[in-house]
Amino acid sequence: SQTIHQWPATLVQPVGSPLSLECTVEGTSNPNLYWYRQAAGRGLQLLFYSVGIGQISSEVPQNLSASRPQDRQFILSSKKLLLSDSGFYLCAWSVTGPLDEQYFGPGTRLTVT
């Protein structure tokens, strides 16, 4: 069966510090991968998606970036965090394209202070 992992589970970072969140999927090959952010009182916002290694599409311009160095690894990064980057970051995968159901990892709760 497929499983998706994210780490760390929680993170407190000062403004201006870098960020690296990691997501890995097991039990499937060539999944579509997604990064979302859920801010307090707001819906999930799609940040990035990837259909394959090295292929990243950005949905929202911001100071975040994503990379997919391996088939089942998806990384979310920032060089300098802003207060507004605080939120619940969720990685998800789907078997095929955007019309498919998506399965979420446990998430990383980021607080920027």
Add this chain to the structure above:
Amino acid sequence: RKEVEQDPGPFNVPEGATVAFNCTYSNSASQSFFWYRQDCRKEPKLLMSVYSSGNEDGRFTAQLNRASQYISLLIRDSKLSDSATYLCVVIGAGSYQLTFGKGTKLSVIP
């Protein structure tokens, strides 16, 4: 009109009650629809897909009304464990036009 709208609730219902949520969407070309459940401070989990013909999974029934552009979720015989936030997801035509509603909070009371 917002892309996807849900009544935020909370819906407070007694155990055994039937409760229904609606989710309206603005993009008439939307193609796929889902309901997710999210427990407090947890990740969303897929509850069910929503098909044009309607679909049922145990106590849960999902329906799609394309003419009026809404999807619905009906929960029968509510259990305490049904307490959660229910998110609707609408996926539009084109690449990755995926929009989550903000969710409807349900509290089932003993």
